[in-house]
Amino acid sequence: MNFNSLLKSYDKTHFKFFLRSLLRRSSPFYSLIFQVTNVCNSRCITCFNWKILNKNIDKELTLEEIDKFTEKIGNLNTVTIGGGEPFLRNDLPEIIDCFDKNNNLLAVAIPTNCLSVNKILSKTEKILNNFRGEVKIGLSIDDIGEDHDKIRGIEGNFEKVLETYRGLAELKKKYPKLRLRLCATVFNLNINKIVDLLKYIRENMPMIDFFGGLELLRGNYNQSQVKEVKPDELIQIIEAIEREVKDEKSLYKRVISPMYYKLALDILKKKKQIIPCRISAFYPVIDALGNIYPCENRDKIGNLREFDYDLIKIWQSKKAKEIRRSIRKKECYCTHSAYQIPNIYLSPKMILKIIRGKY
Known part of the structure; x- marks a missing residue:
């Protein structure tokens, strides 16, 4: 791919989305992850929050507290909502309203286990009616049929996935800004069935975009x-993605999506950062109790309630700066796509590879 063809693809890709968000920032943050609740009705064997699920529910941030901290952080690109199961939080649409009003979001991303179908559909429609940006709903699908149910720990979960998909597909006809995405966790028990899963989704749930939706455990x-x-074991996924994207017009799907998985493969092999984790300086994680983390894998740096709901003040603290310094020294590594895909855009070396069209 030459530079001219890159520019022609520019308007149709995440590239524009990413650069536009950086140019419009009035905040030290690009995006953030907000785990709105610890409540969950699933029992996933892959969960990294399994020790805190369904605990300290009475200590979760209130809507008023969420409004307070969002008032102080300026523009954001995307907020990724997590949990727990986000749709079990009754005021989820109002939480999104806070970010929309105070942070001028371009998009909100919400994963779901698909168990509470009616709540998911009704709250999604309410969000679509009120929120000005793009709404991305991620359907958690780790396998097909009973094998999916075993991973998620709930009998009948896969049928709920299909029911949720059908309902969201109808909403998408009414609201073009709704995007349906795959959220799959890839690990030792399903790695050899991921190719079949992608084929199943392509044939039975065609409105789901699965590019970038395969997260490594x-x-x-x-x-x-x-x-x-x-x-x-990751090579088979890379080959499957490359087969799927070879005729795609989107630069993100055709080049950047497979590039991310090749980068993840390098990270797993070498057990280190391959490109600098620059995005970690702009991408905080907030849990349901108001604790702040520089990313999912590092220690807590403060709590909103102890800093007058001022996330920027926490982000500029001595402890936060020490952890970011550690990240810059490459003393940690991860494969999380929420970080690695923006890191690709922030790496001159990777930009050259995008222009050439291969990793």
């Missing part, structure tokens, strides 16, 4: 039940 998961994939 990470975090503080229960090691007695699951294991991370081996680097060589």
Whole structure:
């Protein structure tokens, strides 16, 4: 790919989305991850929050507190909502309203286990009616049929996935700004079935975009039940993605999506940062109790309630700066796509590879 063709693809890709968000920032943050609740009705064996699920519910940030901290942080690109199961938080649409009003979001991303179908559909429609930006709903699908149910720990979960998909597909006809995405965790028990899963989704749930939706197992998961994939096992996913994207017009799908998985493969093989993790300086994680983390894998740096709901003040603290310095020294690594895809855009070396069209 030459530079001219890159520019022609520019308007139709995440590239524009990413650069536009950087140019419009009035805040030290690009995006953030907000785990709105610890409540969950699933029992996933891959969960990295399994130790805190359904605990300290009475201590979760209130809507008023959320409004307070969002008033102080300026423009954001995307907020990724997590949990727990986000749709079990009754005031979820109002939480999105806070970010829309105070942070001028371009998009909100919300994953779901698909178990509470009616709540998911009604709250999604309310969000679509009120929110000005793009709404991305991620359907958690780790396998097909009963094998999916075993991973998620709930009998009948896969049928709920299909029911949720059908309802969201109808909403998408009414609201073009709704995007349906795959959220799959890839680990030792499903790695050899991911290619079949992608084929199933393509044939039976065609409105789901699965590019970038395969997340490798990470975090503080229960090691007695699951294991991370081996680097060589990831090759089959890369080959499957490349087959799917070869005729795509979108630069993101055709080049950057497979590039991310090749980067992840390098990270797994070498167990280190391959390109600098620059995005970590702009991408905080907030849990349901108001604790702040520089990313999912690093220690807490403060709590909103102890800093007058001022996220910027926490972000500029001595402890936060020490952890970011550690990240710059490459003393940690991860494969999380929420960080690695922006890191690709922030790497001159990777930009050259995008222009050439290969990793």
